[in-house]
Amino acid sequence: xxxxxxxxxxxxxxxxxxxxxxxxxxxxxxxxxxxxxxxxxxxxxxxxxxxxxxxxxxxxxxxxxxxxxxxxxxxxxxxxxxxxxxxxxxxxxxxxxxxxxxxxxxxxxxxxxxxxxxxxxxxxxxxxxxxxxxxxxxxxxxxxxxxxxxxxxxxxxxxxxxxxxxxxxxxxxxxxxxxxxxxxxxxxxxxxxxxxxxxxxxxxxxxxxxxxxxxxxxxxxxxxxxxxxxxxxxxxxxxxxxxxxxxxxxxxxxxxxxxxxxxxxxxxxxxxxxxxxxxxxxxxxxxxxxxxxxxxxxxxxxxxxxxxxxxxxxxxxxxxxxxxxxxxxxxxxxxxxxxxxxxxxxxxxxxxxxxxxxxxxxxxxxxxxxxxxxxxxxxxxxxxxxxxxxxxxxxxxxxxxxxxxxxxxxxxxxxxxxxxxxxxxxxxxxxxxxxxxxxxxxxxxxxxxxxxxxxxx
Amino acid sequence: xxxxxxxxxxxxxxxxxxxxxxxxxxxxxxxxxxxxxxxxxxxxxxxxxxxxxxxxxxxxxxxxxxxxxxxxxxxxxxxxxxxxxxxxxxxxxxxxxxxxxxxxxxxxxxxxxxxxxxxxxxxxxxxxxxxxxxxxxxxxxxxxxxxxxxxxxxxxxxxxxxxxxxxxxxxxxxxxxxxxxxxxxxxxxxxxxxxxxxxxxxxxxxxxxxxxxxxxxxxxxxxxxxxxxxxxxxxxxxxxxxxxxxxxxxxxxxxxxxxxxxxxxxxxxxxxxxxxxxxxxxxxxxxxxxxxxxxxxxxxxxxxxxxxxxxxxxxxxxxxxxxxxxxxxxxxxxxxxxxxxxxxxxxxxxxxxxxxxxxxxxxxxxxxxxxxxxxxxxxxxxxxxxxxxxxxxxxxxxxxxxxxxxxxxxxxxxxxxxxxxxxxxxxxxxxxxxxxxxxxxxxxxxxxxxxxxxxxxxxxxxxxxxxxxxxxxxxxxxxxxxxxxxxxxxxxxxxxxxxxxxxxx
Numbered sequence: 001x002x003x004x005x006x007x008x009x010x011x012x013x014x015x016x017x018x019x020x021x022x023x024x025x026x027x028x029x030x031x032x033x034x035x036x037x038x039x040x041x042x043x044x045x046x047x048x049x050x051x052x053x054x055x056x057x058x059x060x061x062x063x064x065x066x067x068x069x070x071x072x073x074x075x076x077x078x079x080x081x082x083x084x085x086x087x088x089x090x091x092x093x094x095x096x097x098x099x100x101x102x103x104x105x106x107x108x109x110x111x112x113x114x115x116x117x118x119x120x121x122x123x124x125x126x127x128x129x130x131x132x133x134x135x136x137x138x139x140x141x142x143x144x145x146x147x148x149x150x151x152x153x154x155x156x157x158x159x160x161x162x163x164x165x166x167x168x169x170x171x172x173x174x175x176x177x178x179x180x181x182x183x184x185x186x187x188x189x190x191x192x193x194x195x196x197x198x199x200x201x202x203x204x205x206x207x208x209x210x211x212x213x214x215x216x217x218x219x220x221x222x223x224x225x226x227x228x229x230x231x232x233x234x235x236x237x238x239x240x241x242x243x244x245x246x247x248x249x250x251x252x253x254x255x256x257x258x259x260x261x262x263x264x265x266x267x268x269x270x271x272x273x274x275x276x277x278x279x280x281x282x283x284x285x286x287x288x289x290x291x292x293x294x295x296x297x298x299x300x301x302x303x304x305x306x307x308x309x310x311x312x313x314x315x316x317x318x319x320x321x322x323x324x325x326x327x328x329x330x331x332x333x334x335x336x337x338x339x340x341x342x343x344x345x346x347x348x349x350x351x352x353x354x355x356x357x358x359x360x361x362x363x364x365x366x367x368x369x370x371x372x373x374x375x376x377x378x379x380x381x382x383x384x385x386x387x388x389x390x391x392x393x394x395x396x397x398x399x400x401x402x403x404x405x406x407x408x409x410x411x412x413x414x415x416x417x418x419x420x421x422x423x424x425x426x427x428x429x430x431x432x433x434x435x436x437x438x439x440x441x442x443x444x445x446x447x448x449x450x451x452x453x454x455x456x457x
Numbered sequence: 458x459x460x461x462x463x464x465x466x467x468x469x470x471x472x473x474x475x476x477x478x479x480x481x482x483x484x485x486x487x488x489x490x491x492x493x494x495x496x497x498x499x500x501x502x503x504x505x506x507x508x509x510x511x512x513x514x515x516x517x518x519x520x521x522x523x524x525x526x527x528x529x530x531x532x533x534x535x536x537x538x539x540x541x542x543x544x545x546x547x548x549x550x551x552x553x554x555x556x557x558x559x560x561x562x563x564x565x566x567x568x569x570x571x572x573x574x575x576x577x578x579x580x581x582x583x584x585x586x587x588x589x590x591x592x593x594x595x596x597x598x599x600x601x602x603x604x605x606x607x608x609x610x611x612x613x614x615x616x617x618x619x620x621x622x623x624x625x626x627x628x629x630x631x632x633x634x635x636x637x638x639x640x641x642x643x644x645x646x647x648x649x650x651x652x653x654x655x656x657x658x659x660x661x662x663x664x665x666x667x668x669x670x671x672x673x674x675x676x677x678x679x680x681x682x683x684x685x686x687x688x689x690x691x692x693x694x695x696x697x698x699x700x701x702x703x704x705x706x707x708x709x710x711x712x713x714x715x716x717x718x719x720x721x722x723x724x725x726x727x728x729x730x731x732x733x734x735x736x737x738x739x740x741x742x743x744x745x746x747x748x749x750x751x752x753x754x755x756x757x758x759x760x761x762x763x764x765x766x767x768x769x770x771x772x773x774x775x776x777x778x779x780x781x782x783x784x785x786x787x788x789x790x791x792x793x794x795x796x797x798x799x800x801x802x803x804x805x806x807x808x809x810x811x812x813x814x815x816x817x818x819x820x821x822x823x824x825x826x827x828x829x830x831x832x833x834x835x836x837x838x839x840x841x842x843x844x845x846x847x848x849x850x851x852x853x854x855x856x857x858x859x860x861x862x863x864x865x866x867x868x869x870x871x872x873x874x875x876x877x878x879x880x881x882x883x884x885x886x887x888x889x890x891x892x893x894x895x896x897x898x899x900x901x902x903x904x905x906x907x908x909x910x911x912x913x914x915x916x917x918x919x920x921x922x923x924x925x926x927x928x929x930x931x932x933x934x935x936x937x938x939x940x941x942x943x944x945x946x947x948x949x950x951x952x953x954x955x956x957x958x959x960x961x962x
Contacts, residue, residue, distance in 0.1 A: 381633075384630050
């Protein structure tokens with residue numbers, strides 16, 4: 001429970017920093033150090049060396065799965081801070097508050113990854129969502145940003161309503177909020193519980209932007225300041241998936257066959273809509289928004305199959321996807337032009353940047369030797385093990401081939417087209433961190449044990 | 458250890474090449490590394506110590522995947538081909554100027570590492586890794602240094618092969634889930650229990666990937682454009698070596714793994730191969746562009762090889778193994794000539810060429826020999842393999858049986874092997890027609906507008922072509938060692954697997 005506590009404390013610290021500290025450099029360093037501190041605290045808990053515990057009445061259960069995910073999420077956030085903290089300054093005046101909000105989101109993520117009661121899940125989801133509504137609209141003078149924020153808030157509130165309704169129905173059916181006691185009889189849940197399950201499935205699908213509940217995603221990702229889009233599309237989305245997984249593997253696994261087809265349909269639809277629409281985008285930012293929907297479709301396969309391989313696969317997928325996407329967005333923020341043409345000729349002027357972006361894109365497309373391949377491999381394996389849904393596997397594979405089309409458009413632009421790949425200046429730290437990200441993507445791709453070792457450990 | 462060195466040498470040299478500032482240095486490094494690899498490959502062929510031909514290390518223990526390599530007879534022939542082709546390719550393109558030569562040669566060597574890995578891997582996941590490793594550098598090679606339409610053409614090539622590969626991956630995972638000890642090892646794969654119905658659809662997942670790579674009709678549409686647009690050194694790698702990946706994979710992974718599936722679909726696959734032979738030959742006859750002519754003729758030759766593979770008997774497979782080597786050598790020779798012609802005259806159109814033989818006699822002699830080997834004239838290396846393949850197809854019993862077409866027509870197919878042999882034979886005749894016509898138009902006849910004054914081939918091209926011609930003639934006159942090698946390899950394959958049940962039927 002270190003993660004929940006210390007990230008919340010860091011959130012408060014940053015709030016105070018907003019009016020006590022004038023220098024933006026100091027704010028930034030404080031946030032980065034604080035992030036490192038939270039990460040270390042979580043790792044300490046994972047290795048069992050130092051844990052702060054407080055009475056929670058079995059509503060939170062920090063097991064290996066959640067601690068491991070927290071480590072992934074916090075590491076990604078740490079790298080995200082190192083890469084993009086400077087760019088947050090350009091968004092607006094409330095520099096320290098942005099960090100504060102992100103720390104509160106991390107606290108919510110820690111809740112979502114370790115909840116055992118539906119109430120905590122709800123709390124965690126809301127703690128994540130509300131700061132996100134604010135961050136989306138943080139570029140106050142930009143009309144698009146305001147519109148995105150409002151849209152996100154309205155639709156988010158709607159999905160919150162669905163979730164509450166679902167929780168209520170499940171409580172009515174079983175008399176408990178504890179996920180391990182919700183469904184007691186294995187054969188047939190009551191109609192009340194079934195409706196509740198459906199509502200929860202829909203609301204969680206909304207949070208992870210799975211089709212047909214994805215409509216907010218492109219507009220919000222496009223409208224939000226790009227630095228925050230990077231955070232939303234990776235760490236937050238991964239956390240929502242972890243919560244999704246936890247809820248369904250804990251509460252509804254015994255009635256897997258009742259909602260399995262539904263999950264398969266949602267996965268297939270998400271893959272289809274995400275990939276096909278991404279093909280037609282003209283801006284890289286919007287392409288990444290739709291591709292994140294497509295990636296969510298792949299992660300839905302984990303929810304669908306719900307076995308041991310799926311659990312490992314989802315953890316690997318969140319790590320691989322987050323690392324690569326953060327990297328791509330970090331470079332995207334530096335670009336003057338967000339269209340594909342904006343990337344033209346980048347390889348000639350900035351061979352290093354082009355090289356690392358290529359590694360990230362290859363990983364997102366799932367080419368071997370990168371982390372993206374192994375994570376996709378795991379989820380395909382999990383789906384095949386689930387049995388009986390070969391069409392879903394083949395469909396996912398065909399969609400992965402389509403995804404190559406739009407990821408490679410960026411590579412083509414960078415390497416094979418003439419142009420001014422205009423990039424704003426970036427410091428040496430930026431390059432180093434990008435290099436480390438690319439190295440991690442390749443290292444996990446060749447030796448996934450490095451990461452999974454901790455899980456089996 | 459020898460097996461591991463075959464991958465390691467080009468991998469290290471390729472990575473080093475990226476960091477070299479000096480372009481000429483990168484070229485030298487590439488040459489040095491490929492000569493070194495050739496040495497290792499020769500050592501692999503000659504060694505009696507079978508222990509050094511295998512290599513195994515832990516890789517992904519939780520998945521049951523190992524980094525295990527083994528050089529058996531077929532692998533040794535193909536690694537030798539890969540190792541021998543690279544010095545030839547580098548020598549014949551020695552005078553070419555590439556922009557960013559360090560990246561060009563680096564990628565070229567990485568491709569070689571991937572190819573070696575494909576031919577050596579005895580672990581299905583490792584095989585898949587190398588299969589893709591060979592593909593990705595080629596994508597960058599073609600898109601950066603290719604012709605005018607390189608970007609869309611290469612992209613099509615990439616999408617095609619990637620789609621095939623991913624479907625194969627699904628197949629690999631499925632078979633993996635059925636192995637007795639949950640591992641990707643080749644031996645466990647062979648032991649996997651798969652019933653007939655399963656094998657039937659698994660066949661297409663695997664065959665699709667391999668057929669795209671070969672390419673077999675109707676999966677071939679990427680090939681002529683890609684050969685045309687790729688820089689010549691890469692075209693040589695693609696046509697000489699990469700197509701062998703598909704053929705080799707059928708021998709190594711498809712036939713032993715899915716005998717019932719192969720049995721069910723052998724006739725369909727053979728039909729596709731035969732259609733490919735005739736169709737590609739007819740198109741080749743209509744070509745005016747030399748590069749496209751050779752591209753289509755390659756489809757026809759590969760079609761014959763895949764036909765012989767599905768004949769499913771020892772003779773046929775032996776023929777394919779020999780022909781894989783020979784085709785690789787011969788087609789590289791053809792590309793060297795085409796490249797020289799394009800460099801000299803700025804055109805590949807046969808209608809604008811003519812009468813070169815008078816000014817460039819050395820080229821003319823060498824070109825004619827390579828071209829005759831390409832149409833499998835006796836005393837050239839092409840003849841031996843082709844003879845064995847025809848023999849295999851003609852005596853095949855894999856096609857016998859009663860077939861129902863579209864649920865209406867019943868065919869008693871005891872004469873199907875005759876039909877296939879005749880069709881393939883027509884392909885060979887057509888091949889002679891277009892090849893001889895090409896020689897006629899390019900070398901002899903009236904001197905064309907552009908072919909007035911021309912110097913003969915330079916020393917580097919001459920060395921490469923002479924080496925190729927020597928190989929052609931030596932193997933054509935005295936093919937016994939190679940037949941022995943292939944025989945042993947095929948014998949091992951049949952012994953090791955259940956493939957004999959498929960042949961007996």
